[in-house]
Amino acid sequence: MEFFEQNQMYIVMLIVLVTWFGLLGFLIKLDRQVKKLEELLKK
Numbered sequence: 001m002e003f004f005e006q007n008q009m010y011i012v013m014l015i016v017l018v019t020w021f022g023l024l025g026f027l028i029k030l031d032r033q034v035k036k037l038e039e040l041l042k043k
Contacts, residue, residue: 004011
């Protein structure tokens with residue numbers, strides 16, 4: 001438990017960073033899917 005008490009801020013920052021990268025990856029994937037759908041609708 002001593003590790004968590006001393007490095008609490010770094011652990012929170014790591015969780016926030018992982019969350020932001022996950023959200024960014026999801027948005028990029030969603031953007032690609034929307035572009036594919038738009039191309040299909042144009043045809």
